[in-house]
Every structure is written in structure tokens, then in C-alpha cells.
Amino acid sequence: MKKWILSSLMLMALTTMAQTEKKSWLVGGGLSLRTGSSTAAFSITPSAGMFIADNFVVGGNIEYDYNKIGDLKSNGFGIGPFTRYYFGKSNTKPFAVGEFAFETNTTKNSVTNTNIKTNGYGFLFGLGFAAFINKNIAIEGISGYSFSKFKDTDGSGGFNLRLGFGLYFNRNNVKDLKNNIL
Numbered sequence: 001m002k003k004w005i006l007s008s009l010m011l012m013a014l015t016t017m018a019q020t021e022k023k024s025w026l027v028g029g030g031l032s033l034r035t036g037s038s039t040a041a042f043s044i045t046p047s048a049g050m051f052i053a054d055n056f057v058v059g060g061n062i063e064y065d066y067n068k069i070g071d072l073k074s075n076g077f078g079i080g081p082f083t084r085y086y087f088g089k090s091n092t093k094p095f096a097v098g099e100f101a102f103e104t105n106t107t108k109n110s111v112t113n114t115n116i117k118t119n120g121y122g123f124l125f126g127l128g129f130a131a132f133i134n135k136n137i138a139i140e141g142i143s144g145y146s147f148s149k150f151k152d153t154d155g156s157g158g159f160n161l162r163l164g165f166g167l168y169f170n171r172n173n174v175k176d177l178k179n180n181i182l
Contacts, residue, residue: 019135019168020086020093024051026059030142030164041067045162047082055086063101071111078103078122091132097142099124105150120150130166138166 029046043066049059058081065076078101086095106117126144133139142162149155 019130019132019138020051020055020057021170022051022054024168024170025049026051026057026084026166026168028138028140028164028166030140030162032160032162039067039069041065043076043162045164049082049084057084057086058082061099061101063103065105072107072109074105074107076103076105084128086130093130093132093138095128095130097124097126097128097144103148103150118150118153120148120153122146122148124160126160132168136168138168140164140166 025048027048029044031045032041032043034041043063045061045063047059047061049057051057061078061080061082063076063078065074065078067074067076080099080101082097082099084095084097086093088094100123101121102119103122104117104119106115108115124142124144124146126142126146128140128142128144130138130140140163142160142164144160145157146160147155147157
């Protein structure tokens with residue numbers, strides 16, 4: 001019973017910690033969807049990072065993309081770093097974001113039954129917001145300019161909108177919670 005009470009108190013303490021202070025952690029992800037008359041696409045982007053200074057987080061993203069345009073289907077995978085700088089002290093914090101990814105893409109043509117695999121890179125620069133629903137959980141949105149370039153092709157870029165969530169927590173409180181539960 002004592003461990004349960006201590007664990008509950010630690011969990012409540014977790015929800016009262018500051019969100020974007022140095023040595024805090026961010027774990028989250030985003031989802032993008034696009035549809036059209038002969039197109040469908042989505043991407044999912046899990047991410048994790050550490051605040052190396054107050055309001056400044058550095059971390060990494062993994063991205064999976066699926067696109068279907070007519071008879072073409074492609075699957076893409078990317079991995080790379082990201083940075084964010086948060087502004088303000090309210091429950092809705094805007095931030096500037098920069099992301100870079102090394103990417104690989106496989107495209108299949110169902111008419112000719114051919115596969116083409118290519119490598120490249122992509123980046124995103126934009127603005128976002130984190131609307132905190134409590135001290136540790138935020139609904140997030142990012143909009144900005146994204147660009148991708150693959151070997152032997154022209155690059156393409158445009159407006160990107162991503163919605164997702166973020167879990168913000170302090171590493172020391174998670175250790176304490178783990179020690180009290182076990």
C-alpha cells in the first residue's frame with residue numbers, strides 16, 4: 001500500500017513539473033494526411049528530444065511516408081535531427097522548428113510492375129504551437145515549408161501541415177517514479 005501511495009504522489013508530481021526547462025524530455029509524434037481524386041498520402045513522424053537549454057530542444061525524428069498517385073505507390077523512410085525553440089510561458093506555446101532527414105523511397109508502378117528505389121534528403125522549416133492540456137501533455141501543430149530531393153530527380157517543396165501530440169517530462173521524476181514502483 002505504501003508503494004502505491006508513493007507512486008501516486010510521484011505521478012502527481014510529474015504533472016506539476018515545468019514543460020520546457022533544461023534537462024526535460026519531449027516524446028511525441030505527428031501525422032499528416034492528404035487526399036485527392038486519384039491521390040492518397042499519409043506520413044507518421046515519431047520524435048524524441050532533450051531540452052539542452054530552457055525552451056530549446058534538440059532531438060531526432062523517424063518518418064514513414066506512403067503515397068499513391070494513380071498507378072504509382074511509394075513508401076518512404078527517413079531519419080534525422082530536429083530543433084525547436086519555444087516562446088512564452090502560457091498554456092499555448094508557439095515555437096520555431098527546423099528538421100532535416102536522410103530519406104529512402106521505393107516506388108512501385110502497378111502497370112509496368114517495376115520498383116525504383118532512391119535515396120535523398122528532406123528538410124522542413126516552420127512554426128508550430130503546443131497547446132498544453134495539462135503540465136505534461138500537449139496537442140501540437142506544425143506548419144511550414146518542406147522540401148525533398150532524391151538522386152537524379154528535381155527536388156520538390158511546398159506547404160506542410162502536421163498535427164500531433166507531445167509528452168513533456170523531467171527525467172529525474174521518471175527515475176523516482178520507477179524506483180518507487182519497483
